[in-house]
Amino acid sequence: MINAKEIYYILLKAYGQPRWWSDDPFVVMLQSVLVQNTTWSSVEKTCAMFVNQLTPEYIEDLSTEELEQIIRPCGFYKAKARTIQALTAWYRKYHFDRQAVHEVPMPRLRKELLSIRGVGAETADVILVYAFYKASFIIDAYTRRFLFRLGYNFSDDTAIKLFFEKELPEDAQFYGWYHWLILEHCISVCKKTPKCDICFLNGDCRQKLPK
DNA sequence: AGCCAGGGTCTAA
DNA sequence: TTAGACCATGGC
Numbered sequence: 742m743i744n745a746k747e748i749y750y751i752l753l754k755a756y757g758q759p760r761w762w763s764d765d766p767f768v769v770m771l772q773s774v775l776v777q778n779t780t781w782s783s784v785e786k787t788c789a790m791f792v793n794q795l796t797p798e799y800i801e802d803l804s805t806e807e808l809e810q811i812i813r814p815c816g817f818y819k820a821k822a823r824t825i826q827a828l829t830a831w832y833r834k835y836h837f838d839r840q841a842v843h844e845v846p847m848p849r850l851r852k853e854l855l856s857i858r859g860v861g862a863e864t865a866d867v868i869l870v871y872a873f874y875k876a877s878f879i880i881d882a883y884t885r886r887f888l889f890r891l892g893y894n895f896s897d898d899t900a901i902k903l904f905f906e907k908e909l910p911e912d913a914q915f916y917g918w919y920h921w922l923i924l925e926h927c928i929s930v931c932k933k934t935p936k937c938d939i940c941f942l943n944g945d946c947r948q949k950l951p952k
Numbered sequence: 953a954g955c956c957a958g959g960g961t962c963t964a965a
Numbered sequence: 966t967t968a969g970a971c972c973a974t975g976g977c
Contacts, residue, residue: 779974780974780975786975815973816974817974818972818974820973
């Protein structure tokens with residue numbers, strides 16, 4: 742069966758140099774919460790309303806109600822507003838300094854993020870990788886479906902994480918690129934065509950996961 | 953019209 | 966420890 746590295750190079754060849762989520766760590770934090778169980782287009786529209794004021798200082802100055810109204814189109818707006826405020830407060834402890842966060846060991850950082858209500862495994866890993874360059878492989882719905890289409894049937898996310906992390910170099914940039922390629926594949930191909938050359942299973946890229 | 957989206961939390965068994 | 970209910974809006 743195809744392994745994690747082989748998958749990466751197939752995707753790389755198909756889609757080219759992957760992009761990074763955002764070079765701004767706070768944008769990554771905000772968007773990773775907003776995108777929870779929501780479409781990316783809603784996130785983009787919401788972020789456009791901030792008009793270059795997507796800074797932690799600006800968010801801090803908003804009342805909870807104001808923040809809720811701004812992010813409303815992304816759904817679950819009460820929960821997400823609370824989470825964004827908690828994340829911002831967490832980042833303040835590091836003086837909004839990316840380097841200061843980066844210096845903290847990954848496992849401790851991950852625990853800190855997971856202790857924030859509204860931040861689960863995926864959100865924490867997105868923030869770790871794309872905002873702070875820490876290597877923790879990101880598993881989302883696309884990753885699960887993609888692997889299933891390749892013929893894998895993992896019991897849970899722990900097994901998936903191991904599948905990637907045991908074989909790949911412990912490299913945040915690599916993890917970030919990998920996740921982006923899976924995304925690129927699922928959005929550009931799986932959603933638009935009934936078949937593709939990369940997913941094997943029945944040749945149907947749009948099928949849902951069992952259970 | 954109903955289903956789904958890059959999730960997370962809480963609860964009951 | 967796991968399955969299911971719930972959170973909410975917008976797009977198709």
